[in-house]
Amino acid sequence: xxxxxxxxxxxxxxxxxxxxxxxDRQPILEKINLTIEAGGLLGLVxxxxxxxTTLLRTITGTLxxxxxxxxxxxxxxxxxxxxxxxxxxxFPATVRECVLMARTSRRFAWPTSxxxxxxxxxxxxxxxxxxxxxxxxxxxxxxxxxxxxxxALLRSPDLLLLDEPTSGVDVALRHELLHLLEELxxxxxxIVLTTHDLNGVATHLPAVACINRSIIAQGPTPEVLTPETxxxxxxxxxxxxxxxxxxxxxxxxxxxxxPFGGDADPLLRNQQ
Amino acid sequence: MIDELLQPFAYEFFRNGVIxxxxxxxxxxxxxxxxxxxxxxxxxxxxxxxxxxxxxxxALLGVSFLLGAGVWGIASALAINSVSxxxxxxxxxxxxxxTTASFALGLILFALFGRSGRSFDAALFGSVLGVSTGSVIxxxxxxxxxxxxxIFGYRPxxxxxxxxxxxxxxxxxxxxIEALLMVVFAVSILxxxxxxxxxxxxxxxxxxxxxxxxxxxxxxxxxIISTAIGAACGFIGMNLSYHLDVQSGPGIVIVAALxxxxxxxxxxxxxxxxxxx
Numbered sequence: 001x002x003x004x005x006x007x008x009x010x011x012x013x014x015x016x017x018x019x020x021x022x023x024d025r026q027p028i029l030e031k032i033n034l035t036i037e038a039g040g041l042l043g044l045v046x047x048x049x050x051x052x053t054t055l056l057r058t059i060t061g062t063l064x065x066x067x068x069x070x071x072x073x074x075x076x077x078x079x080x081x082x083x084x085x086x087x088x089x090x091f092p093a094t095v096r097e098c099v100l101m102a103r104t105s106r107r108f109a110w111p112t113s114x115x116x117x118x119x120x121x122x123x124x125x126x127x128x129x130x131x132x133x134x135x136x137x138x139x140x141x142x143x144x145x146x147x148x149x150x151x152a153l154l155r156s157p158d159l160l161l162l163d164e165p166t167s168g169v170d171v172a173l174r175h176e177l178l179h180l181l182e183e184l185x186x187x188x189x190x191i192v193l194t195t196h197d198l199n200g201v202a203t204h205l206p207a208v209a210c211i212n213r214s215i216i217a218q219g220p221t222p223e224v225l226t227p228e229t230x231x232x233x234x235x236x237x238x239x240x241x242x243x244x245x246x247x248x249x250x251x252x253x254x255x256x257x258x259p260f261g262g263d264a265d266p267l268l269r270n271q272q
Numbered sequence: 273m274i275d276e277l278l279q280p281f282a283y284e285f286f287r288n289g290v291i292x293x294x295x296x297x298x299x300x301x302x303x304x305x306x307x308x309x310x311x312x313x314x315x316x317x318x319x320x321x322x323x324x325x326x327x328x329x330x331a332l333l334g335v336s337f338l339l340g341a342g343v344w345g346i347a348s349a350l351a352i353n354s355v356s357x358x359x360x361x362x363x364x365x366x367x368x369x370x371t372t373a374s375f376a377l378g379l380i381l382f383a384l385f386g387r388s389g390r391s392f393d394a395a396l397f398g399s400v401l402g403v404s405t406g407s408v409i410x411x412x413x414x415x416x417x418x419x420x421x422x423i424f425g426y427r428p429x430x431x432x433x434x435x436x437x438x439x440x441x442x443x444x445x446x447x448x449i450e451a452l453l454m455v456v457f458a459v460s461i462l463x464x465x466x467x468x469x470x471x472x473x474x475x476x477x478x479x480x481x482x483x484x485x486x487x488x489x490x491x492x493x494x495x496i497i498s499t500a501i502g503a504a505c506g507f508i509g510m511n512l513s514y515h516l517d518v519q520s521g522p523g524i525v526i527v528a529a530l531x532x533x534x535x536x537x538x539x540x541x542x543x544x545x546x547x548x549x
Binding site: 061102 | 309430490
């Protein structure tokens with residue numbers, strides 16, 4: 001079910017109410033209640049198969065909930081950045097073509113002069129200037145990720161959804177990407193991303209929702225990322241260390257569920 | 273030498289044949305890009321064989337080939353599209369089921385009610401002899417319509433082809449766009465079948481785009497290059513078939529295959545390129 005929220009001050013962009021979804025009679029999401037505020041930067045964390053990507057798809061509208069509702073602000077424009085692992089890198093597309101294809105308000109191949117200006121502005125902002133005629137496979141991992149962010153930004157979205165943007169990138173690129181998202185948020189864009197990078201979330205994101213089929217906890221990051229919540233979310237014991245004003249999340253060497261049986265990985269046990 | 277090359281143009285059937293072959297080459301080269309980049313080359317074999325069923329049915333019912341095979345082909349294309357959207361089945365299996373059944377039905381109809389011989393061979397391998405002014409008009413109309421679809425729907429078609437999930441998330445009706453593409457494939461095969469034949473039309477849809485892909489990394493350039501290669505192969509192949517006294521389909525396809533071999537030899541991917549592919 002879809003409803004529209006009023007465009008009034010204080011109204012969220014998206015409100016998900018009691019949303020449940022299953023596939024082949026297997027529940028994927030159960031009783032999800034989540035609010036996406038205007039100007040927010042929210043991380044969705046949880047183990048693989050927790051339903052993070054499915055939740056994003058219900059927000060974009062490509063998946064319909066079995067029960068519950070996704071209420072969106074009227075006229076909400078949503079940009080979606082998929083996991084780069086799903087991209088066909090052999091597809092014949094230059095950076096320019098890849099970014100421009102999403103602006104379907106114009107149907108022709110060739111861009112208008114205002115589109116050219118918009119494109120070059122976005123590429124420059126994302127550090128992709130000079131690469132417009134390169135094939136998408138010829139770029140570095142970080143550049144490839146930014147091409148798909150540029151494609152979403154070209155539609156001037158109110159809400160930007162990113163699926164695992166920090167997956168497969170090194171530490172420097174990950175920080176660069178998270179800083180970029182903070183900049184976009186400062187410009188007034190609302191952002192939701194899924195990630196496995198708990199330390200990146202702890203350092204950069206003001207709000208987080210822990211999900212494992214249902215929402216385990218949501219709210220300000222320091223309040224949500226507690227050892228108890230993380231254990232409930234991941235089924236594994238974790239500790240949070242404070243160091244030089246930073247919060248670091250580390251796997252606890254004790255109480256780790258070994259896939260081979262026993263209480264802990266023998267390698268971790270030796271380090272105790 | 274020049275006189276000898278120009279000599280067949282004195283015949284109206286040959287002029288019609290050359291026009292249809294050139295347009296068919298361009299048409300197949302253009303729409304074939306969408307097939308090749310989607311990894312659906314198998315579709316070309318399947319759909320042309322499915323349309324053969326319609327060819328046989330139209331002969332049986334005594335209706336126009338374009339009408340009978342057209343309705344049959346579009347129905348098969350939409351059936352493939354519908355079946356392939358069911359996740360557990362997938363496009364390759366859907367093509368295998370729908371099109372082989374349609375081809376088998378065509379063969380049975382031919383065996384029971386048709387007359388084998390020239391028309392049967394022409395349907396399988398293409399023939400310049402049956403190309404009428406009506407065939408020229410039909411392929412001209414389809415070419416203009418397909419060109420219109422590609423120009424006016426360029427970005428939605430590209431977005432849906434490259435990234436259907438994000439295209440749908442961006443508000444595009446991807447199921448409608450994919451159905452439109454299937455209809456485009458079906459009518460392009462239909463009007464090209466007369467000169468290319470059921471068994472060889474797949475080559476006209478696959479070889480020019482594959483050759484163009486070796487020459488460019490850009491989708492828009494690939495569309496243009498593939499269309500040009502297809503048109504050139506159609507024109508040269510039809511002339512070759514006349515002078516060698518062979519069927520038009522093999523003549524066109526052998527020219528396309530030679531063009532691919534030449535480009536492949538010149539632009540052969542290096543070891544490094546293969547490694548990152």
